[in-house]
Amino acid sequence: MTDHPVVASLELGGTKSIVSLTQDARILQQERIATGDRPEAVLGFLIETLQRWRKETPFAAIGIASFGPVGLNADREDFGYILNTPKPGWSNFNLLRRIRDSFDLPIGFDTDVGGAALAEGFWGASMGCRTHAYLTIGTGVGLGLVVDGRVHHGALHPEAGHVRLRRAPGDSFQGICPFHGDCLEGLISGPALISRAAGPVDQLPATDPLWAHVAHDLAEFLTTLLLITSAERILLGGGVALGRPMLLPTIHATIAQRLNGYLRDCAPADLQKRIRFAGLGANAGPLGGSALALQGLRSQ
Incomplete structure (x- = not known):
């Protein structure tokens, strides 16, 4: 070859x-x-x-x-x-x-x-990282985890889109996942957002309460992911994630607040480098x- x-x-x-x-x-x-x-x-x-x-x-x-x-x-x-x-x-x-x-x-x-996680390690924003993750948010929500250059598998593979979360106060949306209702995918996937908004979300202003709930749910999940995997980098991809750059500062600040100083290198400024958009877009x-x-x- x-x-x-x-x-x-x-x-x-x-x-x-x-x-x-x-x-x-x-x-x-x-x-x-x-x-x-x-x-x-x-x-x-x-x-x-x-x-x-x-x-x-x-x-x-x-x-x-x-x-x-x-x-x-x-x-x-x-x-x-x-x-x-x-x-x-x-x-x-x-x-x-x-x-x-x-x-x-x-x-x-x-x-x-x-x-996608593997590709980001080869050519993208996770180059040089031993442990890194790629979270896609689009039609569904999925997670790829790479450890020492290999995609992680176990009995199956990560199905992190179906993790259940602590809900944001005042968020009563029931979720759309046919298996779990208000799991991560049932709350923030593209179809879930359309259901939340009762229509297209492309024109919703950044101040709409829907985005505050999405930022809360993502921060809740990413905090858990950092605690479990200690990933050096977590990249966000998929149409929903890539189209909402205004959510990242809120997500970084919320994660830092959730961790409350427990993990090092997790102040909002550190998280800007550690949790970001996919380099390969x-x-x-x-x-x-x-x-x-x-x-x-x-x-x-």
């Missing part, structure tokens, strides 16, 4: 799926399709696109970064599957086998947030697939 191989990336998100051809952090080609509720139609488009590109630009490996939950234990029968997901039509779909049946290449496979997801492809290639 060369030091800078061309690889293919598949990022399956809750709203859209993106197929890319990359070399390091450079995107050479890219197309996208609405994820929808028909897995075979989506995978058919992604595979046909890769087969077309491969005729012109051979690539060395494929990385699959998928919304979850997904089976990541190679010793289990559900390895490579999308498991019991709120996404209609995708539960118990064997994603990895669908790609393996079409390509005889090394394949890296993980969650979309795991891949909207490309963190697609490049997550690329990072997984590189790991798959190197492990083989």
Whole structure:
């Protein structure tokens, strides 16, 4: 293998799926399709696109970064599957086998947030960190955690979007998660915000009380995350997070107040460096697939 191989990336998100051809952090080609509720139609488009590109630009490996939950234990029968997901039509779909049946290449496979966290360590705002996390807030809420250059797995993988929180005083929103109601995802995901506001939130002023509740919920979760993981860096990504930069100062101040001096390097000024937006921006997801492809290639 060369030091800078061309690889293919598949990022399956809750709203859209993106197929890319990359070399390091450079995107050479890219197309996208609405994820929808028909897995075979989506995978058919992604595979046909890769087969077309491969005729012109051979690539060395494929990385699959998928919304979850997904089976990541190679010793289990559900390895490579999308498991019991709120996404209609995708539960118990064997994603990895669908790609393996079409390509005889090394394949890296993980969650979309795991891949994005890995990419931020390779090329983005977590470079040089041993322990770092990536929290995406969009159609859903997910967490990828990297320890010593590897995405963390356990019995499954982090499902931090379904953590329950202490609620902000006066916030009576019931949440929309079909499994847990007012978990983090049920409170601050894109669909949750639309439900809270009873309509689009793009035009809501920064002074709207909704944003104070969102900042509270995020600060509550991030405080817990710092205490549990001691992450050197936590990056925020996804359409909801990247579109709300005005929330960060409030989040930093609230976290510092919650910690009350217990952890070092957690004053608001320290937290500005430690908790910030993803360095790769909207490309963190697609490049997550690329990072997984590189790991798959190197492990083989």
